[in-house]
Amino acid sequence: EVQLVESGGGLVQPGGSLRLSCAASGLTVSTKYMNWVRQAPGKGLEWVSVIYVDGSTYYADSAKGRFTISRDDSKNVLYLHMRSLRAEDTGTYFCVRWNEAFDIWGQGTMVIVSS
Amino acid sequence: DIQMTQSPSSLSASVGDRVTITCRASQDIGNYFAWYQQKPGKVPKLLIYAASTVHSGVPSRFSGSGSGTDFALTISSLQPEDVATYYCQKYNSVPLTFGGGTKVELK
Numbered sequence: 001e002v003q004l005v006e007s008g009g010g011l012v013q014p015g016g017s018l019r020l021s022c023a024a025s026g027l028t029v030s031t032k033y034m035n036w037v038r039q040a041p042g043k044g045l046e047w048v049s050v051i052y053v054d055g056s057t058y059y060a061d062s063a064k065g066r067f068t069i070s071r072d073d074s075k076n077v078l079y080l081h082m083r084s085l086r087a088e089d090t091g092t093y094f095c096v097r098w099n100e101a102f103d104i105w106g107q108g109t110m111v112i113v114s115s
Numbered sequence: 116d117i118q119m120t121q122s123p124s125s126l127s128a129s130v131g132d133r134v135t136i137t138c139r140a141s142q143d144i145g146n147y148f149a150w151y152q153q154k155p156g157k158v159p160k161l162l163i164y165a166a167s168t169v170h171s172g173v174p175s176r177f178s179g180s181g182s183g184t185d186f187a188l189t190i191s192s193l194q195p196e197d198v199a200t201y202y203c204q205k206y207n208s209v210p211l212t213f214g215g216g217t218k219v220e221l222k
Binding site: 035044045046047050058060061094098100101102103105106107108 | 116149151158159160161164165200204209210212213215216
């Protein structure tokens with residue numbers, strides 16, 4: 001079964017850092033474009049970042065300079081390193097495979113930025 | 116950056132109604148376009164990709180049309196299980212922008 005399982009979310013103070021992980025099974029993260037998408041409580045979907053097969057990375061303006069997407073091919077895990085977190089970063093973060101559009105989504109991990 | 120504008124933001128329809136949601140891109144995106152369904156409290160699911168290709172397992176009452184800048188999602192006969200928020204997305208180039216969403220409710 002193809003599955004993406006996120007972890008690493010939690011409560012963090014403004015200005016703090018967090019690392020999200022996405023463990024893949026039934027698929028290889030290095031052979032597809034992999035993304036992070038977030039959703040603030042009660043709001044719409046917001047694309048955050050993508051890592052291509054060749055390792056190229058791209059970010060939404062809201063994430064540039066603060067977030068870093070990466071992967072560990074030996075562990076088949078996708079990461080999102082987040083720093084200088086703000087209240088507006090609060091939400092559920094989804095790990096998503098880009099195959100034919102965004103076809104496989106994880107269950108998400110909740111990030112709350114609050115003092 | 117290309118903006119994606121969905122309309123309406125919400126709608127109410129009866130079971131069996133034909134429902135159409137539209138999405139407009141601020142620039143030509145070809146057919147690099149998708150629709151997603153997100154039921155309350157659930158993870159988004161891919162419905163349509165390449166503007167009009169129905170994803171595996173999606174009921175045949177869902178269809179997509181359009182290319183360039185104007186796109187539509189049609190539910191031919193609304194069912195109770197279709198109550199959800201629907202999102203459009205462009206994926207021709209980064210940023211991979213989503214539309215604001217259309218909430219579909221039963222009348």
